Protein backbone atom coordinates (compact mmCIF):
# COMPACT_ATOMS: atom_id res chain seq x y z
CA UNK A 1 0.00 0.00 0.00
CA UNK A 2 1.41 3.43 -0.92
CA UNK A 3 1.96 5.98 1.80
CA UNK A 4 0.12 9.20 2.56
CA UNK A 5 2.30 12.05 3.84
CA UNK A 6 0.66 14.55 6.21
CA UNK A 7 2.23 18.00 6.37
CA UNK A 8 1.26 20.14 9.38
CA UNK A 9 1.10 23.93 9.16
CA UNK A 10 -1.06 24.85 12.21
CA UNK A 11 -4.57 26.34 12.24
CA UNK A 12 -7.60 25.72 14.44
CA UNK A 13 -7.38 22.02 13.62
CA UNK A 14 -4.24 22.13 15.82
CA UNK A 15 -5.81 24.59 18.27
CA UNK A 16 -6.22 24.19 22.02
CA UNK A 17 -8.63 25.86 24.45
CA UNK A 18 -8.59 25.88 28.25
CA UNK A 19 -12.11 24.39 28.37
CA UNK A 20 -13.81 21.81 26.16
CA UNK A 21 -16.92 24.00 25.82
CA UNK A 22 -14.88 26.90 24.43
CA UNK A 23 -14.89 26.82 20.62
CA UNK A 24 -13.86 30.46 20.22
CA UNK A 25 -11.37 31.49 22.94
CA UNK A 26 -8.59 29.10 21.91
CA UNK A 27 -5.09 29.37 20.51
CA UNK A 28 -4.59 28.04 16.98
CA UNK A 29 -1.48 26.06 15.99
CA UNK A 30 -0.55 24.45 19.31
CA UNK A 31 -0.65 20.69 18.66
CA UNK A 32 1.87 18.96 16.43
CA UNK A 33 0.75 17.06 13.34
CA UNK A 34 1.52 13.66 14.94
CA UNK A 35 -0.87 14.50 17.80
CA UNK A 36 -3.60 15.25 15.24
CA UNK A 37 -3.05 11.86 13.62
CA UNK A 38 -3.02 10.10 17.00
CA UNK A 39 -6.46 11.58 17.74
CA UNK A 40 -7.98 9.64 14.79
CA UNK A 41 -8.13 5.94 15.83
CA UNK A 42 -9.19 4.67 12.35
CA UNK A 43 -5.89 6.01 10.95
CA UNK A 44 -3.90 3.63 13.18
CA UNK A 45 -3.36 1.01 10.47
CA UNK A 46 -2.59 3.42 7.62
CA UNK A 47 0.92 3.78 6.19
CA UNK A 48 1.36 7.44 7.11
CA UNK A 49 4.30 9.81 7.44
CA UNK A 50 4.04 13.13 9.25
CA UNK A 51 6.11 16.28 8.87
CA UNK A 52 5.67 19.61 10.65
CA UNK A 53 6.30 22.23 7.96
CA UNK A 54 5.08 25.20 10.01
CA UNK A 55 3.06 25.95 13.12
CA UNK A 56 1.01 29.09 12.64
CA UNK A 57 -2.40 30.68 12.68
CA UNK A 58 -3.15 30.97 8.97
CA UNK A 59 -3.98 34.66 9.32
CA UNK A 60 -0.18 35.00 9.52
CA UNK A 61 0.51 32.87 6.42
CA UNK A 62 3.40 34.29 4.40
CA UNK A 63 5.35 33.74 1.20
CA UNK A 64 8.22 31.93 2.96
CA UNK A 65 5.83 29.34 4.41
CA UNK A 66 4.09 28.94 1.05
CA UNK A 67 7.41 28.29 -0.67
CA UNK A 68 8.50 25.76 1.96
CA UNK A 69 5.12 24.02 1.87
CA UNK A 70 5.14 23.82 -1.94
CA UNK A 71 8.71 22.43 -1.90
CA UNK A 72 7.90 19.77 0.70
CA UNK A 73 4.63 18.80 -1.03
CA UNK A 74 6.40 18.53 -4.41
CA UNK A 75 9.17 16.46 -2.85
CA UNK A 76 6.76 13.91 -1.35
CA UNK A 77 4.42 13.83 -4.36
CA UNK A 78 7.40 12.91 -6.57
CA UNK A 79 8.11 9.81 -4.44
CA UNK A 80 6.89 6.59 -6.13
CA UNK A 81 5.94 5.14 -2.73
CA UNK A 82 3.58 8.07 -1.97
CA UNK A 83 -0.04 8.08 -3.21
CA UNK A 84 -0.92 11.56 -2.03
CA UNK A 85 -0.19 14.38 0.40
CA UNK A 86 -2.46 15.93 3.04
CA UNK A 87 -1.86 19.40 4.48
CA UNK A 88 -3.40 20.48 7.80
CA UNK A 89 -4.00 24.24 7.69
CA UNK A 90 -6.06 27.06 9.17
CA UNK A 91 -9.36 27.89 7.50
CA UNK A 92 -8.79 31.65 7.27
CA UNK A 93 -6.39 31.65 4.31
CA UNK A 94 -7.08 28.10 3.14
CA UNK A 95 -8.37 29.26 -0.23
CA UNK A 96 -5.26 31.36 -0.90
CA UNK A 97 -2.88 28.52 -0.05
CA UNK A 98 -4.95 26.08 -2.11
CA UNK A 99 -4.85 28.39 -5.13
CA UNK A 100 -1.12 29.06 -4.70
CA UNK A 101 -0.38 25.30 -4.61
CA UNK A 102 -2.66 24.73 -7.59
CA UNK A 103 -0.86 27.39 -9.63
CA UNK A 104 2.69 26.32 -8.78
CA UNK A 105 2.24 22.53 -8.67
CA UNK A 106 -1.06 21.49 -10.36
CA UNK A 107 -0.10 17.99 -9.15
CA UNK A 108 -0.87 14.73 -10.92
CA UNK A 109 -1.48 13.13 -7.50
CA UNK A 110 -3.93 14.37 -4.85
CA UNK A 111 -2.73 17.24 -2.66
CA UNK A 112 -5.51 17.55 -0.09
CA UNK A 113 -5.78 20.44 2.34
CA UNK A 114 -7.88 20.08 5.43
CA UNK A 115 -8.74 22.26 8.40
CA UNK A 116 -11.29 22.64 11.18
CA UNK A 117 -13.68 25.24 12.49
CA UNK A 118 -13.40 24.00 16.08
CA UNK A 119 -10.17 23.47 18.05
CA UNK A 120 -8.90 19.98 18.77
CA UNK A 121 -10.01 20.31 22.42
CA UNK A 122 -13.67 21.12 21.59
CA UNK A 123 -16.46 18.84 22.82
CA UNK A 124 -17.31 18.00 19.24
CA UNK A 125 -14.17 18.80 17.28
CA UNK A 126 -14.49 18.55 13.48
CA UNK A 127 -10.74 18.18 12.86
CA UNK A 128 -10.42 14.39 13.39
CA UNK A 129 -13.21 13.57 10.92
CA UNK A 130 -11.87 16.09 8.40
CA UNK A 131 -8.36 14.63 8.69
CA UNK A 132 -9.68 11.11 8.23
CA UNK A 133 -11.68 12.22 5.16
CA UNK A 134 -8.64 14.02 3.73
CA UNK A 135 -6.45 10.91 4.09
CA UNK A 136 -9.24 8.82 2.51
CA UNK A 137 -9.33 11.19 -0.46
CA UNK A 138 -5.53 11.33 -0.78
CA UNK A 139 -5.53 7.53 -1.10
CA UNK A 140 -8.34 7.45 -3.68
CA UNK A 141 -7.13 5.81 -6.93
CA UNK A 142 -7.23 8.26 -9.85
CA UNK A 143 -7.67 11.39 -7.70
CA UNK A 144 -5.43 14.34 -8.55
CA UNK A 145 -5.04 18.08 -8.12
CA UNK A 146 -5.30 20.46 -5.20
CA UNK A 147 -8.43 19.85 -3.15
CA UNK A 148 -9.76 20.97 0.23
CA UNK A 149 -11.78 18.61 2.40
CA UNK A 150 -14.08 19.81 5.16
CA UNK A 151 -17.50 18.70 6.41
CA UNK A 152 -17.52 15.68 4.10
CA UNK A 153 -17.05 17.73 0.93
CA UNK A 154 -14.02 17.98 -1.36
CA UNK A 155 -13.68 21.31 -3.14
CA UNK A 156 -11.34 22.06 -6.04
CA UNK A 157 -8.89 24.92 -5.44
CA UNK A 158 -10.46 27.08 -8.18
CA UNK A 159 -13.95 27.06 -6.64
CA UNK A 160 -13.05 26.99 -2.95
CA UNK A 161 -14.43 29.91 -0.89
CA UNK A 162 -14.75 30.39 2.85
CA UNK A 163 -18.33 31.61 3.12
CA UNK A 164 -19.08 31.49 6.85
CA UNK A 165 -17.19 32.67 9.91
CA UNK A 166 -18.31 30.00 12.41
CA UNK A 167 -20.37 27.20 10.86
CA UNK A 168 -18.79 23.77 10.41
CA UNK A 169 -19.89 23.91 6.76
CA UNK A 170 -17.89 27.07 6.23
CA UNK A 171 -16.71 26.34 2.68
CA UNK A 172 -18.52 26.29 -0.64
CA UNK A 173 -17.83 25.74 -4.32
CA UNK A 174 -20.84 27.84 -5.29
CA UNK A 175 -22.79 26.80 -8.39
CA UNK A 176 -20.08 24.31 -9.43
CA UNK A 177 -20.61 22.26 -6.28
CA UNK A 178 -18.03 20.02 -4.61
CA UNK A 179 -15.81 17.71 -6.67
CA UNK A 180 -16.52 14.76 -4.39
CA UNK A 181 -18.20 13.73 -1.16
CA UNK A 182 -16.48 11.61 1.48
CA UNK A 183 -18.85 9.47 3.49
CA UNK A 184 -17.93 6.67 5.93
CA UNK A 185 -14.48 6.17 4.41
CA UNK A 186 -15.77 6.15 0.83
CA UNK A 187 -15.28 8.74 -1.89
CA UNK A 188 -18.23 9.61 -4.12
CA UNK A 189 -16.87 11.45 -7.16
CA UNK A 190 -19.24 14.10 -8.55
CA UNK A 191 -17.11 15.97 -11.09
CA UNK A 192 -13.73 15.59 -12.85
CA UNK A 193 -10.66 16.04 -10.64
CA UNK A 194 -9.09 19.52 -10.93
CA UNK A 195 -6.20 19.87 -13.36
CA UNK A 196 -4.13 22.80 -14.58
CA UNK A 197 -0.80 23.96 -15.98
CA UNK A 198 1.77 24.47 -13.23
CA UNK A 199 3.84 27.64 -13.46
CA UNK A 200 6.44 26.13 -11.11
CA UNK A 201 8.05 27.79 -8.12
CA UNK A 202 9.71 31.12 -8.92
CA UNK A 203 13.39 31.22 -7.95
CA UNK A 204 12.82 34.62 -6.29
CA UNK A 205 13.66 34.39 -2.54
CA UNK A 206 10.73 35.05 -0.20
CA UNK A 207 12.04 38.46 0.91
CA UNK A 208 12.29 39.67 -2.71
CA UNK A 209 8.68 38.93 -3.71
CA UNK A 210 6.74 41.96 -4.91
CA UNK A 211 4.32 43.90 -2.73
CA UNK A 212 0.82 43.29 -4.08
CA UNK A 213 -2.01 45.02 -2.21
CA UNK A 214 -5.80 44.81 -2.37
CA UNK A 215 -8.10 47.83 -2.59
CA UNK A 216 -11.88 47.92 -2.93
CA UNK A 217 -14.60 49.93 -4.54
CA UNK A 218 -17.24 51.10 -2.06
CA UNK A 219 -19.57 53.99 -1.49
CA UNK A 220 -17.40 57.09 -1.45
CA UNK A 221 -14.29 55.39 -2.91
CA UNK A 222 -12.19 58.18 -4.40
CA UNK A 223 -8.80 56.51 -5.04
CA UNK A 224 -6.92 58.16 -2.17
CA UNK A 225 -5.63 54.82 -0.86
CA UNK A 226 -4.38 53.91 -4.35
CA UNK A 227 -2.35 57.12 -4.52
CA UNK A 228 -0.91 56.41 -1.04
CA UNK A 229 0.05 52.85 -2.01
CA UNK A 230 1.72 53.98 -5.23
CA UNK A 231 3.65 56.62 -3.26
CA UNK A 232 4.78 53.85 -0.87
CA UNK A 233 6.16 51.68 -3.68
CA UNK A 234 3.47 49.04 -4.26
CA UNK A 235 4.26 46.78 -7.26
CA UNK A 236 0.81 45.38 -7.92
CA UNK A 237 -2.80 46.16 -7.03
CA UNK A 238 -5.88 43.98 -7.15
CA UNK A 239 -9.08 45.97 -6.97
CA UNK A 240 -12.23 44.36 -5.59
CA UNK A 241 -14.80 46.01 -7.81
CA UNK A 242 -18.48 46.21 -6.99
CA UNK A 243 -20.80 43.64 -8.60
CA UNK A 244 -19.48 42.63 -12.00
CA UNK A 245 -16.27 44.60 -11.45
CA UNK A 246 -17.47 48.20 -11.64
CA UNK A 247 -15.35 51.01 -10.20
CA UNK A 248 -16.19 54.52 -9.05
CA UNK A 249 -14.91 57.25 -11.35
CA UNK A 250 -12.39 58.45 -8.75
CA UNK A 251 -11.03 54.98 -8.02
CA UNK A 252 -10.77 54.13 -11.71
CA UNK A 253 -8.88 57.34 -12.45
CA UNK A 254 -6.44 56.60 -9.61
CA UNK A 255 -5.90 53.05 -10.92
CA UNK A 256 -5.18 54.36 -14.44
CA UNK A 257 -2.60 56.72 -12.92
CA UNK A 258 -1.10 53.78 -10.98
CA UNK A 259 -0.77 51.81 -14.23
CA UNK A 260 0.93 54.78 -15.87
CA UNK A 261 3.38 54.81 -12.94
CA UNK A 262 4.29 51.16 -13.69
CA UNK A 263 2.04 49.41 -11.14
CA UNK A 264 0.36 46.20 -12.40
CA UNK A 265 -3.40 46.39 -11.77
CA UNK A 266 -6.04 43.64 -11.96
CA UNK A 267 -9.80 44.01 -11.48
CA UNK A 268 -11.88 41.43 -9.64
CA UNK A 269 -15.15 41.59 -7.69
CA UNK A 270 -16.29 41.86 -4.10
CA UNK A 271 -18.72 39.01 -4.91
CA UNK A 272 -17.65 35.47 -3.98
CA UNK A 273 -18.64 33.91 -7.30
CA UNK A 274 -18.97 34.91 -10.95
CA UNK A 275 -16.83 36.63 -13.59
CA UNK A 276 -16.21 40.36 -13.95
CA UNK A 277 -17.30 42.07 -17.14
CA UNK A 278 -14.50 42.75 -19.57
CA UNK A 279 -14.06 45.31 -22.37
CA UNK A 280 -14.00 42.20 -24.61
CA UNK A 281 -17.69 41.84 -23.67
CA UNK A 282 -18.25 45.33 -25.13
CA UNK A 283 -18.76 46.99 -21.71
CA UNK A 284 -16.91 47.44 -18.43
CA UNK A 285 -13.79 49.15 -17.18
CA UNK A 286 -10.59 48.90 -19.27
CA UNK A 287 -8.64 48.04 -16.09
CA UNK A 288 -7.51 44.42 -16.90
CA UNK A 289 -9.97 41.89 -15.56
CA UNK A 290 -9.07 38.89 -13.42
CA UNK A 291 -11.77 36.85 -15.15
CA UNK A 292 -13.64 34.68 -12.68
CA UNK A 293 -10.82 34.58 -10.14
CA UNK A 294 -11.64 35.94 -6.69
CA UNK A 295 -9.76 38.91 -5.30
CA UNK A 296 -7.53 36.55 -3.29
CA UNK A 297 -6.85 34.24 -6.22
CA UNK A 298 -6.18 37.25 -8.46
CA UNK A 299 -3.69 38.49 -5.89
CA UNK A 300 -1.88 35.12 -5.92
CA UNK A 301 -1.82 35.20 -9.74
CA UNK A 302 -0.38 38.71 -9.81
CA UNK A 303 2.20 37.85 -7.11
CA UNK A 304 3.34 34.87 -9.18
CA UNK A 305 3.40 36.85 -12.43
CA UNK A 306 5.58 39.58 -10.88
CA UNK A 307 7.79 37.14 -8.91
CA UNK A 308 8.46 35.08 -12.04
CA UNK A 309 9.41 38.30 -13.85
CA UNK A 310 11.92 39.03 -11.04
CA UNK A 311 13.41 35.52 -10.98
Ligand code: SIN
Pocket residue numbers: 010011012013028056057058059089090091092093115116117
Ligand atom coordinates in the same frame (compact mmCIF):
# COMPACT_ATOMS: atom_id res chain seq x y z
C1 SIN B 1 -6.47 29.80 11.20
O1 SIN B 1 -6.89 30.09 10.08
O2 SIN B 1 -5.31 29.37 11.39
C2 SIN B 1 -7.33 30.00 12.40
C3 SIN B 1 -8.77 29.85 12.12
C4 SIN B 1 -9.15 28.50 11.62
O3 SIN B 1 -8.36 27.60 11.33
O4 SIN B 1 -10.39 28.29 11.52
